Amino acid sequence: MTPPVDTGPGPANPGKLIPVEEAMARLLALAPALPVETVPLAGARDRWLAEPLRAHRDQPPFDASAMDGYALQGTPEPGETFRVIGEAGAGHAFTGVIGEGQTVRIFTGAPVPDGASRVVIQENTARDGEFITITDRDSGTNIRSRGQDFRIGSELAPRRLRPSDLALIAAMNIATVPVRRRPVVAVISTGDELVMPGEDPRPDQIIASNSFAIKAMAEAEGAEVRLLPIARDTESALKAVFELARGADVIVTSGGASVGDHDLVAPVAKSLGMEAAFWKIALRPGKPLMAGRLFGAALLGLPGNPVSSIICAELFLLPLLRHMQGDPAPAPRLQDARLGVDLPANGPRSHYMRARVDAGVITPFGSQDSALLSVLSEANALLVRPVGDPARATGETVRYIPI
Numbered sequence: 001m002t003p004p005v006d007t008g009p010g011p012a013n014p015g016k017l018i019p020v021e022e023a024m025a026r027l028l029a030l031a032p033a034l035p036v037e038t039v040p041l042a043g044a045r046d047r048w049l050a051e052p053l054r055a056h057r058d059q060p061p062f063d064a065s066a067m068d069g070y071a072l073q074g075t076p077e078p079g080e081t082f083r084v085i086g087e088a089g090a091g092h093a094f095t096g097v098i099g100e101g102q103t104v105r106i107f108t109g110a111p112v113p114d115g116a117s118r119v120v121i122q123e124n125t126a127r128d129g130e131f132i133t134i135t136d137r138d139s140g141t142n143i144r145s146r147g148q149d150f151r152i153g154s155e156l157a158p159r160r161l162r163p164s165d166l167a168l169i170a171a172m173n174i175a176t177v178p179v180r181r182r183p184v185v186a187v188i189s190t191g192d193e194l195v196m197p198g199e200d201p202r203p204d205q206i207i208a209s210n211s212f213a214i215k216a217m218a219e220a221e222g223a224e225v226r227l228l229p230i231a232r233d234t235e236s237a238l239k240a241v242f243e244l245a246r247g248a249d250v251i252v253t254s255g256g257a258s259v260g261d262h263d264l265v266a267p268v269a270k271s272l273g274m275e276a277a278f279w280k281i282a283l284r285p286g287k288p289l290m291a292g293r294l295f296g297a298a299l300l301g302l303p304g305n306p307v308s309s310i311i312c313a314e315l316f317l318l319p320l321l322r323h324m325q326g327d328p329a330p331a332p333r334l335q336d337a338r339l340g341v342d343l344p345a346n347g348p349r350s351h352y353m354r355a356r357v358d359a360g361v362i363t364p365f366g367s368q369d370s371a372l373l374s375v376l377s378e379a380n381a382l383l384v385r386p387v388g389d390p391a392r393a394t395g396e397t398v399r400y401i402p403i
C-alpha cells in the first residue's frame, strides 16, 4: 500500500492526501455555472433547464370527456332514455346546452357540453335512431375536470429535461426553453507509448483507450467533446496540445500525472499559467488526480491507468459537468446493498471497488488492479469503502455507486 506521502506541487498543504469530499468541493469551486441560452423544445432533451417555467394555460383547458359515449345530466338508471341532440368531438365543441332528458354523442377528449355532469360509456347504452337507452350504470363521471393535470402558472423547477418533461412543457404551451449552454470539454491523452486504435502498434506501444470512455461519459452528461491529438512526453509537445484546448470550458488530461520523470502534465500546465487547486487524493484508484484553472477553464488531470482514469471521470468530471449545467446536487448518488463476501478493513484511501450488484447483493471482483479494463467492463457498481472503514462481514449493508 502506498503511504500517504506527497512530493507533488499541490498549493495547500502539499504533504497531505486530500479527502475525496474536499477535492470535490474544491473542484466545483473552480467552475461557475455556464451561461443560459434558449433552445427549441424539440432539441432540449437532456439539457438542463436554467429557470423555472410556468404553465401558460390549464390542462386540460376545459372539462374533457375521458371516454367515448353520451354526455348527460344526473345519474341515470338502467332503462332511462335520452334524446341525442348533437355531437361533441375532440377539437369540435358542442356549443349548446344539454337539458333534462337530452344527451350529446361525445368522444374522448371532447369538451363536456354545458348542462352535462357525466359521460355514460357507449358500452352501457343501446342506440335506436335519435334515442339511447341506459343498459348499465357507470361507476364514475368519466370527466377529466379542467386543470386536473396542472393549472395556469404551475411551475416546473430546473432539472435535466427528460422526454416526459418535454411533453409537459409542450402541454404548458411553451415552445422554447432556457437551458445552460453545453460545456465544451477538451480531452488530451498523454504518453509516448500511445497509438490510436486501428493503427499498427509496435510491441512496446499501447492503444489509447481512456479518451474513448471519457468522451462518451462527458457526452452522455451533456458536454460537447473535442478529442485533441495525443501529446507526446515532451514539454514542447504537451504545450502545443494544451494550446489547442484554449476556448474549452473544461480541459481533461489523462496520464502523466504521477511522479515519474516523464509525468509532465502538472509542470507544463503550471508553466502555461495554471493555478493549481489540488494534487493527490486519498483515493484508490486515482491518487494522482490534479485540478486547477488554465486558460479560463477548469483543468482536470486524470491518472493514466485506464480504470483510474475512468473512475476519476465518474467521480469528478461528471459531477463537475452537472454542476456547470446547474445541478444543485451533482455528486454521485450512493445506493445501499448487502455484501456478498467478507471484506478486510480499508486503508488510508477511500476505495472505489469494481463490483457487481445483483438483486441487492454486491460482490467486488477479486482483482482490483487499476489497469484491468476487462474487470471494469463486467462491473456495474463501485463499492465505496471510506477511509479507515473497518472489516465488513457478508450480509452487512454497504454503499455503492451504480455505473
Ligand SMILES: Nc1nc2c(c(=O)[nH]1)N[C@H]1C(S)=C(S)[C@@H](COP(=O)(O)OP(=O)(O)OC[C@H]3O[C@@H](n4cnc5c(N)ncnc54)[C@H](O)[C@@H]3O)O[C@H]1N2
Pocket: 002, 189, 190, 191, 193, 194, 206, 207, 208, 209, 210, 211, 254, 255, 256, 257, 258, 259, 260, 263, 285, 286, 287, 288, 302, 303, 304, 305, 306, 308, 370
Ligand atoms: N513512484 C510512484 N509511481 C507511481 C505512483 C506513485 O505514487 N509513486 N502512483 C501510481 C498510481 S496510483 C497511478 S494511478 C499511476 C498514474 O500515473 P500517470 O497518471 O502518470 O499515468 P502514466 O504513467 O502516463 O500511465 C499509467 C499507465 O496507464 C497507461 N495509459 C496512459 N494513458 C493511457 C491511455 N490514454 N489509454 C490507455 N492506457 C493509458 C500507460 O500506458 C501506463 O501503463 O502512476 C503510478 N505510479
Ligand code: MOO
Pocket: 283, 284, 285, 286, 287, 288, 303, 305, 308, 370
Ligand atoms: O490511482 Mo492508481 O493505483 O490509483 O491507479
